Amino acid sequence: DAMVIQNPRYQVTQFGKPVTLSCSQTLNHNVMYWYQQKSSQAPKLLFHYYDKDFNNEADTPDNFQSRRPNTSFCFLDIRSPGLGDAAMYLCATSTGGAYNEQFFGPGTRLTVL
Amino acid sequence: DQQVKQNSPSLSVQEGRISILNCDYTNSMFDYFLWYKKYPAEGPTFLISISSIKDKNEDGRFTVFLNKSAKHLSLHIVPSQPGDSAVYFCAASEGNRDDKIIFGKGTRLHILP
Numbered sequence: 731d732a733m734v735i736q737n738p739r740y741q742v743t744q745f746g747k748p749v750t751l752s753c754s755q756t757l758n759h760n761v762m763y764w765y766q767q768k769s770s771q772a773p774k775l776l777f778h779y780y781d782k783d784f785n786n787e788a789d790t791p792d793n794f795q796s797r798r799p800n801t802s803f804c805f806l807d808i809r810s811p812g813l814g815d816a817a818m819y820l821c822a823t824s825t826g827g828a829y830n831e832q833f834f835g836p837g838t839r840l841t842v843l
Numbered sequence: 844d845q846q847v848k849q850n851s852p853s854l855s856v857q858e859g860r861i862s863i864l865n866c867d868y869t870n871s872m873f874d875y876f877l878w879y880k881k882y883p884a885e886g887p888t889f890l891i892s893i894s895s896i897k898d899k900n901e902d903g904r905f906t907v908f909l910n911k912s913a914k915h916l917s918l919h920i921v922p923s924q925p926g927d928s929a930v931y932f933c934a935a936s937e938g939n940r941d942d943k944i945i946f947g948k949g950t951r952l953h954i955l956p
Contacts, residue, residue, distance in 0.1 A: 734886070761942055770852065772845070772932070772946040773887070780942060820886055829875055829894075829938045834886030 733757070734835035736821050742841045743811050751806040751838045753821030762804040763832065764796060765820040773820055779804060780826060808840075816842045846870045847935050849947035857955050862920040864950050866933030869914065873945075875938035878907060878918050881930045881949070890931070891918070894938075920952075928954045 735754045743749040753762065761780050765773040777786045779798045793815070795807040808815055818839050822832040848867045856862040866876075874895040879887035893900040893907045893916070900907050906919045920927055933947040 765946075770948060772847070772948045774946075775943055778942060785942075822886070824942070827938065827942060829936075831877070831889035831892070832944065834879075834888065836884065836886050 734821055734823055734833050736819075736835035736838050738838060739836060740839050740841070742843060743808075744843050745813065746810050749808050749811055749840065751808075751819050751821075751840070753804045753806070753835055754802050755823045755833075756802070757823055757833060758801060759823035759833070760801075760826045761824045762798060763822040763824075764804070764806050765822065767818045767820055767837075768816075776806070811840070811842045813842050816840055844869075845947070846873075846945050847933055847947040849933050849950050851950050852948070853951040853953065855953040855955055856923050858925060859922045862918075862923045862927065862952055862954070864918040864920075864931050864933075864952065866916050866918075866947055867914055868916075868935050870935070870937070870945075871914070872937045873935040875936045876907070876909060876916050877934045877936075877944060878905075879932040879934060879946075881932065887932055923952075923954045925954050925956070928952055 737752045763778040764776045767773040776790045798804045818837045820837045821835040824830045824832045877892040878890040880890045881887040891902050891905050909916045930949045930951050932949045934944040936944040
């Protein structure tokens, strides 16, 4: 089945220790998104790639970086996680354009100790 | 500043009755609206959408109504079934300009036996 896969599902890191979250897709979609969702909050878009074009949201902290080495994979790097970065991180893909539905992975829950 | 608001964090409805989930928005440039459904430990999945040129869209048991003058939309589920218990996210986009969608905080729907 075509899908969006996120690894790991649960990630524990220490305050200030860099961490990388992974997303892969078998849908061959052009666009990949990273969202942060804190408890009882709306998923908040951090950035997205349209093919290789990187689009950063204005309020995404510099602490968050992303890489998309090819169509299938996209990574979220948190350079120095703080306690406030503990959240669910959702990856999504689409064929492009907001009229097309986004397909979400199951998310990675990040805990910062 | 929330552009998409779901003011009811939770809603309980008896099985077989109608569930009505509400959503308000502030950005008059939004022209496309979506509902996503999320089960625990899974990513959100697309449910139904509506373009601003319509005031109603129906798909089986699910109907979305849009009132542009009031900047309000609602999702009706009838009849409600146990499998409908989930978190429902309202989302909106300026589809003609952007690849992004803005989510609300979600409403947790409980279907009671």
